[in-house]
Amino acid sequence: MQVDLRRSDRVLTVDIGGDWDIGQAVPRFEHLVRALPAGESIQSIGFDTEDLGQWDSSVLAFLTQALDHCDAHGLEFHSKTLPDEIARLLVLARAVPEQELPPEETPATAVARFGEQGLSAHASAVASITFIGEVGIGFLGLFLRRVRMRWREFWVVVQSNSSGAIGIVTLISFLVGLIIAFLGAVVLRRFGAGYYTSYLVGYGMLREMGALMTGIIMAGRTGAAFAAELGSMKITEEIDALRTLGLSPVEHLVLPRVLGLFLMMPLLVIYADFIGIMGGMMVSVSLLDLSMTQFITGLLTPVTLTDALFGVLKGSVFGLIIGMSGCLRGLQTGQDAGAVGRAATSAVVTAITLIIFANAVMDWLAVLLNV
Amino acid sequence: MAYGPLVIMRDLDFQVRQGEIFVIMGGSGSGKSTLLKHLIGLKKPASGTILFGGQDVETADAAARKGIFRRMGVLYQGGALWSGLTLAENVALPLEVYTDLEAGAVAEIVSLKLALVGLRGFETFYPNEISGGMRKRAALARASALDPEVLFFDEPSSGLDPISASRLDDLIRQLRDSFGTTIIIVSHDLASIFNIADRALFLDITEKTMTALGHPATLRDHPPSVEVRHFLTRSSTNP
Numbered sequence: 001m002q003v004d005l006r007r008s009d010r011v012l013t014v015d016i017g018g019d020w021d022i023g024q025a026v027p028r029f030e031h032l033v034r035a036l037p038a039g040e041s042i043q044s045i046g047f048d049t050e051d052l053g054q055w056d057s058s059v060l061a062f063l064t065q066a067l068d069h070c071d072a073h074g075l076e077f078h079s080k081t082l083p084d085e086i087a088r089l090l091v092l093a094r095a096v097p098e099q100e101l102p103p104e105e106t107p108a109t110a111v112a113r114f115g116e117q118g119l120s121a122h123a124s125a126v127a128s129i130t131f132i133g134e135v136g137i138g139f140l141g142l143f144l145r146r147v148r149m150r151w152r153e154f155w156v157v158v159q160s161n162s163s164g165a166i167g168i169v170t171l172i173s174f175l176v177g178l179i180i181a182f183l184g185a186v187v188l189r190r191f192g193a194g195y196y197t198s199y200l201v202g203y204g205m206l207r208e209m210g211a212l213m214t215g216i217i218m219a220g221r222t223g224a225a226f227a228a229e230l231g232s233m234k235i236t237e238e239i240d241a242l243r244t245l246g247l248s249p250v251e252h253l254v255l256p257r258v259l260g261l262f263l264m265m266p267l268l269v270i271y272a273d274f275i276g277i278m279g280g281m282m283v284s285v286s287l288l289d290l291s292m293t294q295f296i297t298g299l300l301t302p303v304t305l306t307d308a309l310f311g312v313l314k315g316s317v318f319g320l321i322i323g324m325s326g327c328l329r330g331l332q333t334g335q336d337a338g339a340v341g342r343a344a345t346s347a348v349v350t351a352i353t354l355i356i357f358a359n360a361v362m363d364w365l366a367v368l369l370n371v
Numbered sequence: 372m373a374y375g376p377l378v379i380m381r382d383l384d385f386q387v388r389q390g391e392i393f394v395i396m397g398g399s400g401s402g403k404s405t406l407l408k409h410l411i412g413l414k415k416p417a418s419g420t421i422l423f424g425g426q427d428v429e430t431a432d433a434a435a436r437k438g439i440f441r442r443m444g445v446l447y448q449g450g451a452l453w454s455g456l457t458l459a460e461n462v463a464l465p466l467e468v469y470t471d472l473e474a475g476a477v478a479e480i481v482s483l484k485l486a487l488v489g490l491r492g493f494e495t496f497y498p499n500e501i502s503g504g505m506r507k508r509a510a511l512a513r514a515s516a517l518d519p520e521v522l523f524f525d526e527p528s529s530g531l532d533p534i535s536a537s538r539l540d541d542l543i544r545q546l547r548d549s550f551g552t553t554i555i556i557v558s559h560d561l562a563s564i565f566n567i568a569d570r571a572l573f574l575d576i577t578e579k580t581m582t583a584l585g586h587p588a589t590l591r592d593h594p595p596s597v598e599v600r601h602f603l604t605r606s607s608t609n610p
Contacts, residue, residue, distance in 0.1 A: 022466075022470065022480065022517060022518050023469070023470040023471070023472070024470075024472075025472055025473065025476050026476060026479070056518035056550060057480060057483060057484065057518050057550075058480070060483055060487075061476075061479050061480050061483050064479070064483055065479075085548060085549040086549075088545070088549065089487065089545070089549050092486075092487055092489075092545065093483055093486040093487050093491075094486070095486075095489065095491075335454065335499040336454035336455050336497065336498075336499060337453070337454045337455050338454075338455045
């Protein structure tokens with residue numbers, strides 16, 4: 001690409017020659033003009049393209065600079081001296097866009113940003129409460145047989161959260177049981193109370209860890225999946241398609257998922273309790289020289305059915321929390337590709353935070369009520 | 372062309388000339404889009420070869436393949452703009468990948484490309500903030516960012532109103548007239564086919580092969596088969 005500037009009689013002639021390729025940087029028109037020897041002021045710019053070989057958009061980019069220069073300095077631009085195709089493209093490029101641009105936003109002040117954050121927090125709280133209400137009304141309708149649920153969808157959820165989740169729940173619960181037993185073995189043995197490791201394992205698994213760990217696993221597994229499923233459906237307008245059919249997405253999509261998880265979580269918790277106790281028993285038997293009978297008696301004497309039921313109750317509550325946060329975040333998904341990922345992340349974070357919070361509240365209530 | 376044991380089309384033999392607007396037409400499910408996927412190298416033919424400027428795309432090594440990709444641009448049916456990037460970033464990406472231009476020079480070309488498709492000033496917008504027709508034009512700006520020698524279009528007029536569709540046709544013709552770009556279009560939109568095609572290829576779903584090749588008006592006046600006549604005159608196959 002070659003550019004030469006000639007000046008004669010207040011007319012600046014720009015010689016454009018050679019091959020122009022978009023991969024190469026375009027010369028700066030301003031620099032070329034500044035490099036001209038001082039002389040009479042210029043009134044117009046013309047072009048000589050006799051030696052122009054292969055060309056592409058890079059020529060247009062250069063000419064756009066020249067046009068901007070003319071506009072800025074009030075010079076005349078002789079587009080007649082350009083080849084027709086180039087002149088046509090320049091006209092196209094300078095045409096006023098058909099759509100009007102929305103007015104530019106002025107940058108917000110710190111106070112305004114603070115206020116906006118407050119408003120958006122308020123809006124999101126209202127959205128969450130509305131959603132909880134909708135789900136509650138949905139369940140009520142289901143109970144009163146006013147709402148027809150999609151049972152097929154429900155069974156898919158049941159399957160993926162029972163047999164589909166067994167593997168990971170087994171592994172994690174077994175390891176957690178093991179960990180509790182190690183704690184007991186090390187700490188309690190110092191006081192000569194190694195025998196009570198079985199109590200610790202039973203009480204810990206049944207009341208706390210069984211439900212808590214299952215909840216965290218299912219939040220990461222199922223909560224994220226719910227959010228991603230509903231989020232993709234939102235992006236592909238499948239949820240709008242349901243709405244225009246007069247179907248409520250809450251009844252159609254959320255109820256089967258939340259109900260499925262609500263019913264499956266307690267079962268998973270019972271299973272996790274069982275596996276965790278097995279893990280604890282393995283450590284106790286091998287590390288503490290307890291027999292299996294001693295371990296089981298040591299566990300069954302102080303630990304009551306109430307403890308186990310309390311854990312199972314927690315499981316149901318966690319199931320509600322996971323299902324609802326997953327579905328809510330899915331329905332709130334934005335429009336771009338990253339939105340589904342953000343929805344899934346947010347679903348997991350919300351669910352785990354709420355699970356741990358709910359766990360603490362329920363423990364506290366249990367102490368107050370002496371359960 | 373085949374999906375597993377299912378043969379879609381066989382015995383396809385045609386050449387696209389430099390600087391022509393070539394339309395691949397046919398009914399829904401006839402394999403138009405599948406043929407396009409083969410042409411742009413996303414799918415391998417079950418048998419036979421596809422030559423790009425005399426070079427076999429399939430057997431070319433990585434560097435040669437990259438060279439071929441550099442010389443072609445594709446406009447996908449839904450635009451396929453990257454939704455996490457602004458329009459300017461969408462158009463800039465091919466330039467950043469294939470050239471060593473500085474950020475300022477890239478921005479200049481990006482603005483020019485967007486202006487050429489009538490989207491001046493929309494640089495900072497995200498794809499979901501603009502209309503479907505604008506998205507399609509932005510996708511055209513991205514496809515032509517590197518001034519490719521060949522531009523592929525998959526159903527350019529789908530989802531557009533007639534005016535926007537004909538404006539897009541004008542834009543396509545302008546690209547060819549100004550830059551000499553070879554244009555290959557997959558379409559079933561008759562208005563657009565008669566409007567811009569230099570030559571058209573007809574894929575017949577029952578014969579599973581191409582049954583016509585030529586200027587659309589000539590094909591309409593002297594149809595080589597009943598299917599071609601029905602397609603080009605919009606008459607029903609079951610009267």
